[in-house]
Amino acid sequence: MAEVLPIDAVFIRTDLEKVIDRMGTKRSSIKDIPVGTLVKEVGAISNCLNTGDIQDQVLHLTDGSTTRIEVFPMEEGGEIKGAVGIISRSVHPIIRHFNVISEIVEDVSGEGALTWITDTEKNLAFNASEGVPLPDSIKVGNKPEAFALQTMKKGKKDVLDIGAEMYGVPLKIWAYPLVNEDSQVCGSFGVIMPRRNAERVKRMALNNEQSIGEIAAVVEEISATAAGISESEAKLFDMIMEINNISEEINAITEFVNEVAAETKLLGLNAAIEAARAGDAGRGFGVVADEIRKLSEQSRSTVKAIKESTDQIQNLLGVAKESSENTAKSSEEQAAALEEVAATLSELSASAEKLKRISERI
Incomplete structure (x- = not known):
């Protein structure tokens, strides 16, 4: 049943020492907490077994995703015998659908476009139309550009005009912060468009x-x-x-x-x-x-x-x-x-x- 759920999640079951069962959904990309993981190595599970309380932890990762761990104690005869848990992972929708969004932006722009997406630490992906200059520093894994860092720092949209003297073509840059469900900035999305016709x-x-x-x-x-x-x-x-x-x-x-x-x-x-x-x-x-x-x-x-x-x-x-x-x-x-x-x-x-x-x- 868990396999057909349209979410990125893993269901686990433990005894008092280790994870004894694990099942992921078809969309699951979570590799953490495999079978055999000791419960003392996972704080949420360890706390649940020690206190008997339901545990709910949310981790905001630097890649723009959010991991949530919910653990419930299993009792038998009034004694805690183990726990069951759900580990779910959610990704910002713009990160998830970046390729589709990039294609749409490219189609509606008259002179092509370069789109990028970052988490708070690095570039995650980019797409560039033919003829659009690509700065050497915009590469997957590199630190985000200054304008991306600036929009994440301010937490609001930023628009920049760059003259032709820098890249040989006048450019306009739109940078947007990505905000997760807890209203925390988790990355940035942006578009670079040539402005030859506008100039x-x-x-x-x-x-x-x-x-x-x-x-x-x-x-x-x-x-x-x-x-x-x-x-x-x-x-x-x-x-x-x-x-x-x-x-x-x-x-x-x-x-x-x-x-x-x-x-x-x-x-x-x-x-x-x-x-x-x-x-x-x-x-x-x-x-x-x-x-x-x-x-x-x-x-x-x-x-x-x-x-x-x-x-x-x-x-x-x-x-x-x-x-x-x-x-x-x-x-x-x-x-x-x-x-x-x-x-x-x-x-x-x-x-x-x-x-x-x-x-x-x-």
């Missing part, structure tokens, strides 16, 4: 962040230039309008001068007629009349030339005004477009920062 993502994020920053600076400079151009165009437009107003005033003055010239010519003509009537006495007056007519003609010619020039200026001002309005409109559109670009760059910068933080957590 690539981090570098990409940093490069993107730097590039976005440079582009944003250029956009800001262009935006400031566009704002300056827009302001200059506004001032230029005001100057064009002022010149146009002055040109219109000049046209008004030339019209007035033209009218004066016409009246002067008429006055000179009348003076010439009167000089002709006066004969020799009005000859000097006639000379003056001729000069007045010449001055009138010159004035009219000058006014015409000024009018043509101001008309040409107004035409050019019209073209400049239209060009200025178009430039101002383009500057406003450019400024609006740059604001959209700046907003997009801000979003990209935030995404790059988020990507960097994610890569650090991988």
